[in-house]
Amino acid sequence: MSRNGGDVVVETLTALGVSHVFGIPGQHALGLFDAIRRSDLRFVSSRVENNSAFGADGYARATGEVGVLFLSTGPGALTALGALQEAYASGVPLLVITSQVPRDGLGLRRGMLHQLDDQQRSAANVTKSTAVVRHAAEIPSALADAWSLARSAPAGPTWVEIPQDVLLEPVQLPPVTSVVTAVAGRPPRDELVAAAAELLDGARRPVILAGGGVRRSPGGPEALVALAERLDAPVVSTVGGKGAIAFDHPLSAASWIEDRHTTDLLADADVLLAVGTAMGEVTSNYFTFAPRGRLVHVDAEPRVLEANHPALAIHADAAPALRAIAERVRRREPGDGARIAADLRRSVEERLAGQDLGTELGLLRDLRRSVPSSAHTFWDMTIAGYWAWSAWDPQDGEFHSAQGAGGLGFAYPAAIAAAMGSGTRTFAVSGDGGAMYSIAELATARQHDADVTWLIVDDGGYGILREYMTDAFGQATATELARPDFVALAGSFGVPAHAATLEDVGDVVADTFTTPGPAVVVLPAVLRMFSLT
Template sequence: MACGLRSGVAARDATRLAVVSRNGGTVVVETLTALGVSHVFGIPGQNALALFDAIRRSDLRFVSSRVENNSAFGADGYARATGEVGVLFLSTGPGALTALGALQEAHATGVPVLVIASQVPRAGIGLRRGMLHQLDDQQRSATNVTKSTAAARNAGEIPGLIADAWALAQSAPAGPVWVEIPQDVLLEPTDVPPVTSLDPVPRRRTPRPETVSAAADLLNSAERPVILAGGGVRRSDGGPQALVALAERLDAPVVCTVGGKGAIGFGHPLSAGSWIEDRHTTELLENADVLVAVGTAMGEVTSNYFTLTPKGRLIHIDAERRVLEANHPALAVHADAAAACAAITAQVQLRSGDGAAAARDLRAAVQDRLAGQDVAAELRLMADLREAVPTAAQTFWDMTIAGYWAWSVWDPRDGEFHSAQGAGGLGFAFPAALAAAVGTGQRTLAVTGDGGAMYSIAELAAARQHDAEVTWLIVDDGGYGILREYMTDAFGAATATELARPDFVGLATSFGIPARCVSPDDVGAAVAESFTGRGPQVIVLPARLRMFAAT
């Protein structure tokens, strides 16, 4: 009996070792390694345990969060900061659903994220067997916030599904993709050969020659061409260079959207800045006899809340077919921004005009408009922060009044500007900046309000655990400041905007994170000092900011 018992134990041990050495989880991690992945974001879950055991035995770095939505924001921020695909592991049911709000931001903004979601065992999919975390159709839940979804039926499908998703995530328009793998597929032993090499090729959408010729004809006859550059330019490989080449060929002023900020340097003579919420900018765009809108949907914020009505011809370039002519009739060029700009540049005549003067006049008009408003404190805050932050630093801004100011005024210089304006959800900035700091090894800046800060406050623990080089500036105005302002303007009073909140300094300190409360006079120096320190740091600025008037 003892021998039999030992034999039974030995058999179970052999099965366990076989599962540990080669199973579906192993195949997933091998596939990611073959694709060049270095970081994975997420939170462990019961149905996904084999994924995490496989990571333990790999060279991949797992970056844990405390809430799945923040893990998704982290994968998003990592992708934006590094130019790589952000990889996200999600557990089944509640964990998967919790991440959907953040995936909406990646989907709206065109950020490549690869989601590996666990699922209940195959025998329970589509049924109501009372399994923990079970959903009627988990895959369907993800379809509204991803480019594609797929589900593995066995381990042999895993490398191909992930490789296809990897290519699709990066193909213009980029975005999140979802691969779902049942628990038993992850756990079962497999004889799938080790995955050592994969070479998925993202699709680069090139423009049709006919549309390029038509666009060039319009521009060659234009007297007042203007370019509106969106986030699709920044996300396109070589997009900013191709945009600048086209602008210089046309001698056309360039206005950047919030997402396109930095596509052309603010110091370039043709840069008209990014004051989208401004009547002078709206007038410049709509008075162009040919307006080239590239990599933008010309949506609510970009169009100054749909007040923009182009009077001339519109050339609309975008890799996402659904945004083409969505708001205005146009010559639609369905193509990646870099490819389209380069092709059009090759066919337009060198033009000498007054593009630099038009850009300069617009920026002067904006400054004159602001000079007539009581916004000196807000302008000083933005100037102090810009002076404090190193020129190459990447900054992340939440949906807060300081962030709305940054949409227009912030000059990225040699760094990158990141915001959650795609979907507009709260809580983006800190987890995204944290992940970007981990991924790049460089200090980042996150700016939130106190309301948005509560969405991601749990990630103080993650920042400390991963010793992330991130500075978190919390502008504490006691509530949802922008909603307070909107409601007061519209109805004369605000409702449900005032918030109880913690002692942010004391809370951060309890996690072992240096924190301090500063005045508007001292915030610039505090932020500058944080960039000379190590590890996460929190700065709290009690202040009530006001929005500028766009007229």
């Protein structure tokens, strides 16, 4: 059989070092899927395109590689956009390759199946770039450029469309064995580094706010710790930055960002160095944060700089910026930094102790004891997940959530893909409402024998929305849900499932880490949030 455009795609991905591809077959994309059959690439088929995108996202987060996604035209491509918003907001590198109608239908309304007026424009709001390939000879360069841009800071998804006829037509190109990539660096400007160092050298109460950009930047966590120690500055982690500095480091003030004590610490700093964060809604404790000192704001995404507060704005990737500043500032003797961090954490604990939150605190403690310290954990938009934003110590593992865009259904498909990519068992947590977004992926987990434990906290509805609406209006509307018997449903997919209680959930979860393959744990429990003030 002669080679075609689909083969050129697969050969290019192989040359880029890609090993896994996520997606769902579709009519216009069949050339891609037939070509992958003739390759060494491993294809992971989900059951819903949005979950395929979440899977590619989770794979990228767990492995540090670019997640690759195959989508079909029209409904398939559009269904993935919600998950791509999460990757775009959180800076996760994805390469999305989607099919298109044949070239003679582009831009027209010929009544072709799946045809959109402008599919490319639909993706523009949730990707770093979009492109349409019109000849097979363009494929290697188009994919290499998109791959490079996806990895370049700020990382994110890129989108390449290839019409059906380009994928199917025979090609005369030699097999692709090499590609030219150019991942752009983003070093800081020297005069800005000098100005930041001068401010920090003159600070009496410096504080560092470490965001997700620190974790994503190669060498970012190490550079963060080195600078914090040089400045003797306490470090607060955002949700995305959780784990950039170990919680047991003396200078770690943990990640209780939805807390007035943490908000006050950040606001009272005479110089606050915020790195790799937009200081957005959650990080700012719902925009109650108002800096009283000077702010130095470092980010690879220029649009977030000074978006919420005036600052010395440094457009740079986190790691090179942190290293450059560390080379300029004076080393301080250990002083109050560790005490300030410890005092903050103690104040948070005392505040929580007065709120009758024994159930929630006990659940988080039990889960933390049950899940291996090195595990990747994935948290959906659910009350347990909101608790984890602040309370979960990632220890030697990695913490992942959908906090960037806030869409439901992230945790389970992301954890499945992460388990397949990392080769280690992962842990996902969803509420019963969010679980229904990804329930079909029980089939994916079983088909691929993914080593993933899925905890479903079943409170009978959209628990956090119930709480919000009750607080705001005195009663909730449309938050209560009919749902399946999750234990029986998982069993029907051939996935072992276990009913748990608040008293034994830790032991049940721990047991799942001793056996291979997927497992589900269902916990009927009504949790409530801690007070944010």
